Amino acid sequence: MIVIGGGLAGLAAAAALGSTGATVELFESRPFLGGRATSYSLPDSEVIDNCQHILLRCCVNLLDFYRRLAVDDKVHFFAEIPFMEPGGRVSIFRRGLLPAPLHFTESFLRLPFLNLRDKLAIGRAFLAILMEHGRRKDLDDISMLDWLQEKGQTPNAIERFWRQVLVSAINEELDRMAASHGFQVVRLGFLAASDSYEMGVPNVPLGDLYGSQAWSRMPAVKLRLRAAVETVEVAGGRVAGIISGGEIYSAKQYVSAVPFERLGGLIPAAEIDTSAFEHSSITGVHVWFDRPVTDMANATLLDRNIQWFFNKDGGRYLQLVISASRKLLEMPRQQVIDLAVKELREFLPAARDAQIVKAHVVKEARATFSALPGLHKHRPGTRTRLENLWLAGDWTQSGWPATMEGAVRSGYKAAEFTAAALERPAKFLIPDIK
Numbered sequence: 097m098i099v100i101g102g103g104l105a106g107l108a109a110a111a112a113l114g115s116t117g118a119t120v121e122l123f124e125s126r127p128f129l130g131g132r133a134t135s136y137s138l139p140d141s142e143v144i145d146n147c148q149h150i151l152l153r154c155c156v157n158l159l160d161f162y163r164r165l166a167v168d169d170k171v172h173f174f175a176e177i178p179f180m181e182p183g184g185r186v187s188i189f190r191r192g193l194l195p196a197p198l199h200f201t202e203s204f205l206r207l208p209f210l211n212l213r214d215k216l217a218i219g220r221a222f223l224a225i226l227m228e229h230g231r232r233k234d235l236d237d238i239s240m241l242d243w244l245q246e247k248g249q250t251p252n253a254i255e256r257f258w259r260q261v262l263v264s265a266i267n268e269e270l271d272r273m274a275a276s277h278g279f280q281v282v283r284l285g286f287l288a289a290s291d292s293y294e295m296g297v298p299n300v301p302l303g304d305l306y307g308s309q310a311w312s313r314m315p316a317v318k319l320r321l322r323a324a325v326e327t328v329e330v331a332g333g334r335v336a337g338i339i340s341g342g343e344i345y346s347a348k349q350y351v352s353a354v355p356f357e358r359l360g361g362l363i364p365a366a367e368i369d370t371s372a373f374e375h376s377s378i379t380g381v382h383v384w385f386d387r388p389v390t391d392m393a394n395a396t397l398l399d400r401n402i403q404w405f406f407n408k409d410g411g412r413y414l415q416l417v418i419s420a421s422r423k424l425l426e427m428p429r430q431q432v433i434d435l436a437v438k439e440l441r442e443f444l445p446a447a448r449d450a451q452i453v454k455a456h457v458v459k460e461a462r463a464t465f466s467a468l469p470g471l472h473k474h475r476p477g478t479r480t481r482l483e484n485l486w487l488a489g490d491w492t493q494s495g496w497p498a499t500m501e502g503a504v505r506s507g508y509k510a511a512e513f514t515a516a517a518l519e520r521p522a523k524f525l526i527p528d529i530k
């Protein structure tokens with residue numbers, strides 16, 4: 097079979113099918129794997145991730161994919177999530193002694209950045225999520241903000257809890273995010289199991305996770321880099337072959353794992369309508385200081401533009417993340433750095449006297465699709481109108497928002513359809529935790 101696209105969706109499809117011994121040829125246009133979750137070298141040879149990527153323990157398919165590549169031990173999990181206020185006060189979110197779904201009760205009641213009214217409102221909303229999940233039918237069509245307002249959430253709870261948690265998770269503002277996505281994050285991340293919220297951060301550059309060593313155990317998988325697929329030939333309602341570098345390649349089955357904005361130009365005969373999709377951006381700011389400015393591994397930052405910092409090198413190198421960063425796209429890079437550093441210094445006093453050695457901004461204008469209300473019905477499934485073409489990518493009906501887990505799920509689904517068509521039926525997809 098042939099896979100087009102070496103992001104997580106295409107890699108997951110290739111790894112799953114490769115494990116069955118099927119012959120797989122993957123075509124990736126860039127010189128490296130990983131697509132939007134990758135790393136590359138700066139001109140001074142420093143290797144950076146395009147942006148810090150995190151996962152939660154409830155990303156069961158992504159973790160399964162990392163196990164297939166034997167890199168699951170390269171992800172460090174944190175059981176404590178620090179919320180930091182300007183000025184530096186830290187509140188820790190962690191599980192306590194009570195069983196799920198009550199495991200956060202102790203730390204939640206102690207959080208100083210929310211008052212009692214906020215906490216009661218959030219508690220009521222958690223209960224409503226448990227009650228309405230699977231019963232309420234309009235969650236794909238209303239915004240999370242509409243739902244929160246319907247549930248009488250206080251302005252402080254919306255700004256300092258819901259917005260803080262969900263905008264980073266879904267990469268969209270609350271008024272542009274379908275409520276179903278907010279439900280899913282809370283249900284799977286906060287309520288389903290007492291450890292599902294634990295945050296995983298790879299302790300190697302993202303690109304190292306897809307290194308060639310793991311693939312050498314799957315000799316039937318051939319990865320072609322710098323190999324853009326230029327044309328997909330269609331005949332008689334089937335894909336007949338692809339053209340890459342002027343050569344024709346053919347197989348019995350094909351998986352397209354390219355982003356939505358690429359599909360129409362590449363395979364018009366698939367007739368997938370992507371006109372309802374919009375992009376949402378993420379901005380990563382990388383700052384190197386002349387001395388350590390924190391000993392914390394990471395924290396989510398309240399009330400400012402930057403939403404997270406991640407400590408990448410003994411407190412000297414921090415990666416700052418701003419999700420749904422539409423308004424920063426037009427801002428000149430130096431202004432983005434100035435803004436991010438000015439804000440960071442409000443949280444980390446040690447950064448106030450530290451000198452900046454260098455800084456780098458990555459604006460990913462097409463980071464994810466925008467999880468808009470009403471979009472759900474436009475996300476295509478795995479099957480296409482071409483008999484031997486299967487669709488993968490975080491934007492397809494993966495059951496998840498645009499995340500690494502969503503991409504891997506879509507890849508596993510496409511691999512299952514392909515395996516069935518090749519008469520080697522296999523199950524790869526792991527169901528969400530209940």
Ligand SMILES: Cc1cc2nc3c(=O)[nH]c(=O)nc-3n(C[C@H](O)[C@H](O)[C@H](O)COP(=O)(O)OP(=O)(O)OC[C@H]3O[C@@H](n4cnc5c(N)ncnc54)[C@H](O)[C@@H]3O)c2cc1C
Binds near residue numbers: 133
């Ligand atoms: C800055 C940023 C931060 C993020 N943070 C997180 C996070 O913390 N946690 C999380 O879970 N998710 C995060 N995401 C989202 C996550 O990265 C994506 O959802 C996921 O990686 C998408 O994978 P994909 O395989 O569907 O698509 P892609 O990664 O876009 O892969 C598609 C691949 O197809 C290739 N391609 C395109 N056209 C062709 C062609 N004609 N021929 C051959 N190859 C082609 C592309 O080069 C690309 O490698 C983030 C994304 C960004 C950009």
